[in-house]
Amino acid sequence: MRRIVLVSILAAALVVPVFATGQTEAADDSIHVALSAPITGDWSEYGVNFQRSVEMAIEAINADGGVLGGRTFRLSVGDTKGNPQESATLAQKWTSDDSIVAQIGAFSSSSSMAAQPIYDAAGMVQLSPTASHADYAKGSPWSFGIVGTQAGEGPFNAAFAYDDLDLRKIAVLHLNNDWGIDTAKYFSEAFESEGGEIVGTEFYFDGESDFTAVLTKLKDSDADGLFIASFYNDGAGINIQRDRLDWDVTVLGPTSLYSPQLISLGGDSVEGLYTATGFFAEDPDPRLRAYVEGFTEKYGDPPNFHAALAYDAMFLLADAIERAGSTDREAIRDALAETSDFPGLAGSITFTERGDANKGYSKLTIADGRFIPYE
């Protein structure tokens, strides 16, 4: 008896969905796109925000009359669990479905790269909002990333320091991992080619909390600026300890410092710090306000940088389809590759030959305990 119950339940579990999935096929001329994101698992917060943002973007595009003379979008969402293998399986699922024209995702670089050979072989656009691995976009002509790389951000920060802040001698302090090494390297190279001088470079390890030794060393270097390649938590600690050492110097850092946490942890010590961001949630731009307020109203929390990138990815894809004039997978790729100065909410997007984005950033400073745009 038990065995019969069990077998019938298992059989039902395997068969029922076959009928259930049959209904989702729409017979209209809507354009079918796919999203791969970690809806469950360790990165579910990001994945769920991806889904929310892309759904909001589709709603907005469809309400606005769609593309190609009134064709609307519909979305299929797949859960990668943050597991590269699941992401590759999804890629196979999406590329096997002839109605799907392009895919947005995945979240992590490794999930995107595991799926890459499949999109490449099938010839379908893989547009990742967040994958930033140096080998990702250049791995296939079908792969695109819009988050921007340190190779693009370094020169921007260097120009900010040299031209706007009039700094000539900079000391660099960086986190010693692949990200921190790259960030410091690209900034330093660009700053030196602007004509500035790097007077000292020091590093610290992830998890270290005492920066006084390296700060003392850098203080003696006669620098007029300090560049910190850190995330907001270390950034706050470095500034508190710099303050205690009475080192009065202009501090600037990359977009990773942009978080309200920097101010709540760093307090007075981060006043006057300069940084940049691709996505400034308090920007008065009406399109950005509509997105931030719509998102906050619907889901309770304001969107972050990653969510905004997913929103941009969907708009960018719609724009590419409109420019391609068709929903042919290859035509979409070609149009996407030609993207230049696309006005994304999280920074403008211009694709390099490799398929990663040169981004535009907004300059910020901290005054009275708040981030404000640098004028």
Place this chain on the structure above:
Amino acid sequence: MNTLRDLIRSRPIVTAAVVTVFLAALPFLLGNNYYVRVATIVGIYVILVSSLNIIIGFTGMFSLGHAAFYGIGAYTSAMLTTMAGWNFWLALPVAGIVAGIFGTLIGLATLRLRAVFLAFTTLGFGEITRIVILNWRSFTRGPMGIAGVPIPTLFGWTFDRYGYYYLVVVLAALTVGIIYRVYHSRVGRALVAIREDETAARSMGVNVFGYKVLAFTFACVFAGIAGSFFAHFQRFVSADSFANLESFAIITMVALGGTGSIFGPILGALILVILPEVFRFLAQYRGVIYGLVLILVIVLKPGGLAGVKGIFEKPKTPKRRKRR
């Protein structure tokens, strides 16, 4: 069910022929690349689950780190082919051997102790493996992973989706076949004797420690081979694929299918790979179905679907111990 089993027993050649024809025709019946990929992944898990079954089901040991050996195999093969320019067919057995060497070392260090220590050690080893892969940047490329693992070729023919499917079917069939032969050999009987009663086995002259290390190593070799195939199938390896969660997924498949049988692991892999794919349309709720199916099996058939002795079963009673 029993009649089916009798039929299979009485007509082994016919059964083998039917299964072979079915497996050979399957990609054409499925027709869709996505289904063929899912079938291929089932094949990878059949190897992993069957090999873990040697440890858990046959010998009664408990390993929580099978994914580590899977990962070692994958990385060995990926590194040998991308960095040293080896051929896939050479890297495949070497990946198995390297995973086996690590298995032997872990086994030698812990198998003299009580079973629970092996569980802890393997759990730790799984985490250590992942962390070493992530941090040894000059050797494993760390968080970057290894991309561009070459596609296997055979006599000038480059593998496509179907090629991978047939290769994994052959590998899985070999694995299951070898495990079947070992199970029914003197070694297999020694392992079962250890599972049922270590003291009794020892008093009968079975070298308990030696056989345990042998069984553990044997299982790790197959995990390494599965890893090598996976690396060339996915063509990108990173530490994310071999986290402890992966070990737990494999154990779950052993438990669901039923420990200690040959067919159970195949059933477990089949159901637990296909089920989450079928329920994709439920998005974040598909995990619930996965859990429900597990609970149902535990409640209704604690020995697993085809198990001789389940992990969820109460301590064995003499009546249940032997079927025949």
